[in-house]
Amino acid sequence: xxxxxxxxxxxxxxxxxxxxxxxxxxxxxxxxxxxxxxxxxxxxxxxxxxxxxxxxxxxxxxxxxxxxxxxxxxxxxxxxxxxxxxxxxxxxxxxxxxxxxxxxxxxxxxxxxxxxxxxxxxxxxxxxxxxxxxxxxxxxxxxxxxxxxxxxxxxxxxxxxxxxxxxxxxxxxxxxxxxxxxxxxxxxxxxxxxxxxxxxxxxxxxxxxxxxxxxxxxxxxxxxxxxxxxxxxxxxxxxxxxxxxxxxxxxxxxxxxxxxxxxxxxxxxxxxxxxxxxxxxxxxxxxxxxxxxxxxxxxxxxxxxxxxxxxxxxxxxxxxxxxxxxxxxxxxxxxxxxxxxxxxxxxxxxxxxxxxxxxxxxxxxxxxxxxxxxxxxxxxxxxxxxxxxxxxxxxxxxxxxxxxxxxxxxxxxxxxxxxxxxxxxxxxxxxxxxxxxxxxxxxxxxxxxxxxxxxxxxxxxxxxxxxxxxxxxxxxxxxxxxxxxxxxx
Amino acid sequence: xxxxxxxxxxxxxxxxxxxxxxxxxxxxxxxxxxxxxxxxxxxxxxxxxxxxxxxxxxxxxxxxxxxxxxxxxxxxxxxxxxxxxxxxxxxxxxxxxxx
Numbered sequence: 001x002x003x004x005x006x007x008x009x010x011x012x013x014x015x016x017x018x019x020x021x022x023x024x025x026x027x028x029x030x031x032x033x034x035x036x037x038x039x040x041x042x043x044x045x046x047x048x049x050x051x052x053x054x055x056x057x058x059x060x061x062x063x064x065x066x067x068x069x070x071x072x073x074x075x076x077x078x079x080x081x082x083x084x085x086x087x088x089x090x091x092x093x094x095x096x097x098x099x100x101x102x103x104x105x106x107x108x109x110x111x112x113x114x115x116x117x118x119x120x121x122x123x124x125x126x127x128x129x130x131x132x133x134x135x136x137x138x139x140x141x142x143x144x145x146x147x148x149x150x151x152x153x154x155x156x157x158x159x160x161x162x163x164x165x166x167x168x169x170x171x172x173x174x175x176x177x178x179x180x181x182x183x184x185x186x187x188x189x190x191x192x193x194x195x196x197x198x199x200x201x202x203x204x205x206x207x208x209x210x211x212x213x214x215x216x217x218x219x220x221x222x223x224x225x226x227x228x229x230x231x232x233x234x235x236x237x238x239x240x241x242x243x244x245x246x247x248x249x250x251x252x253x254x255x256x257x258x259x260x261x262x263x264x265x266x267x268x269x270x271x272x273x274x275x276x277x278x279x280x281x282x283x284x285x286x287x288x289x290x291x292x293x294x295x296x297x298x299x300x301x302x303x304x305x306x307x308x309x310x311x312x313x314x315x316x317x318x319x320x321x322x323x324x325x326x327x328x329x330x331x332x333x334x335x336x337x338x339x340x341x342x343x344x345x346x347x348x349x350x351x352x353x354x355x356x357x358x359x360x361x362x363x364x365x366x367x368x369x370x371x372x373x374x375x376x377x378x379x380x381x382x383x384x385x386x387x388x389x390x391x392x393x394x395x396x397x398x399x400x401x402x403x404x405x406x407x408x409x410x411x412x413x414x415x416x417x418x419x420x421x422x423x424x425x426x427x428x429x430x431x432x433x434x435x436x437x438x439x440x441x442x443x444x445x446x447x448x449x450x451x452x453x454x455x456x457x458x459x460x461x462x463x464x465x466x467x468x469x470x471x472x473x474x475x476x477x478x479x480x481x482x483x484x485x486x487x488x489x
Numbered sequence: 490x491x492x493x494x495x496x497x498x499x500x501x502x503x504x505x506x507x508x509x510x511x512x513x514x515x516x517x518x519x520x521x522x523x524x525x526x527x528x529x530x531x532x533x534x535x536x537x538x539x540x541x542x543x544x545x546x547x548x549x550x551x552x553x554x555x556x557x558x559x560x561x562x563x564x565x566x567x568x569x570x571x572x573x574x575x576x577x578x579x580x581x582x583x584x585x586x587x588x
Contacts, residue, residue, distance in 0.1 A: 003502055006563075009561065012505070013512065150554045150558060203550050211549055211550075212527070213528060213530065308540050311539075311543070
């Protein structure tokens with residue numbers, strides 16, 4: 001029985017909804033936090049690509065056209081990402097249904113750079129917003145975002161009186177429950193605006209998936225019918241394979257730059273009927289996706305920029321969620337805030353278990369819950385670490401290499417989940433936590449040496465920033481995992 | 490302990506299964522509000538229908554947690570559920586409006 005008061009009611013709601021959705025949310029926030037640096041991670045994952053390059057030339061742009069043609073013949077929708085401050089390389093990219101795969105080119109000469117095929121940093125981006133499950137995953141993620149707003153709201157009601165005093169209290173060496181509660185509150189309160197903002201804007205981005213502007217029956221019909229029509233229409237399939245002659249790109253680029261200003265073009269997208277030259281997302285907080293369209297015979301078609309106040313608001317909301325406009329400092333701020341929010345959710349999961357261990361610790365359902373928690377809190381970072389190892393150790397020649405990287409990630413995560421749940425069911429709780437944390441510590445600590453050994457021309461004292469940052473963060477993860485494993489009772 | 494005091498104390502407690510029921514009621518009501526807001530909003534904009542729909546979605550995402558917490562939190566004399574049910578009815582009726 002529970003006291004029927006507002007605070008206890010909200011405490012109950014906070015605990016249960018927080019635990020059930022927290023298992024998913026911790027993965028969403030962790031992958032989102034990593035995806036803040038998706039472009040930089042792609043550079044780490046392709047160590048053959050030089051860390052710096054010369055400025056873009058018109059000739060280099062034209063050199064990409066044969067690759068573009070090949071991709072168009074495969075019914076892909078390729079696009080060229082122009083060099084930027086974050087990534088000085090010219091890249092031809094396409095979406096494989098999950099990630100944006102890329103083929104790097106030297107921006108000075110246009111020569112294709114021999115680099116390993118990788119899913120790159122966009123793997124974490126796809127994991128973040130769709131759990132690598134397309135529309136179904138988007139529905140789960142969006143719904144979890146909506147639930148996070150409820151969890152945050154109920155959490156504020158519980159802590160309303162103590163919101164400010166709790167900020168000043170951290171007792172890492174007090175009783176375990178107290179210490180974890182301090183960590184939970186300390187990770188929550190200062191980053192509440194961030195958590196609210198990300199939950200709200202993230203949910204809003206895909207509201208249509210769970211709250212369609214038509215009745216649910218109509219939206220289910222709409223989701224089914226077009227797919228069936230498309231599959232049965234051979235005329236449409238035939239039309240896709242006809243690739244028109246590609247025009248020289250540099251005149252189009254210079255024409256587009258007259259509209260969106262020089263240096264503001266982000267990418268050139270090749271659609272079946274026309275070519276879109278689009279403004280970079282880095283140009284400002286509003287993600288306008290302003291674009292200038294050309295036909296394949298090189299004629300200007302139109303300039304598209306949506307400027308109504310509500311569209312602008314939507315663009316700003318998207319912009320502040322994706323943070324592609326911010327410099328390195330802003331991205332680090334997002335990374336730290338995302339990390340704190342992940343810690344908030346993770347510590348909440350631990351607290352949920354700790355509070356119920358005395359009364360329900362022997363029950364099968366509790367042991368399963370603990371197994372799930374281990375799989376998520378330790379298994380997910382373990383799988384991430386394994387993914388980086390896989391990237392460097394898998395052979396470069398395989399055509400299925402990108403898929404193999406993904407398989408490594410999910411195999412490690414699955415193994416961690418099986419051991420986590422199996423071990424907890426067998427009442428080997430401490431051994432499960434210790435072994436997984438220990439493995440995480442070892443894999444993460446050795447990621448730096450692995451990077452140095454598998455990157456050509458790598459030296460300890462002259463490591464480019466993106467490589468040094470990834471290696472140092474892995475070392476920090478290793479230290480934290482080691483410390484938690486050491487203090488486990 | 491007098492019987493009156495004992496029953497009053499019992500009333501001050503609630504079983505977890507009842508709380509689950511309350512959560513379901515609050516969820517359905519809050520979802521109805523959010524759904525009707527997104528459903529009707531495209532008809533409320535005199536000019537650009539897309540803009541009105543976007544605005545409806547913005548409101549719906551913010552309204553869902555507020556309505557949910559209100560319906561679940563203010564359970565005494567069913568104040569919260571009644572208020573949220575009224576809002577849901579109003580939002581449902583508003584889907585009939587086309588400007």
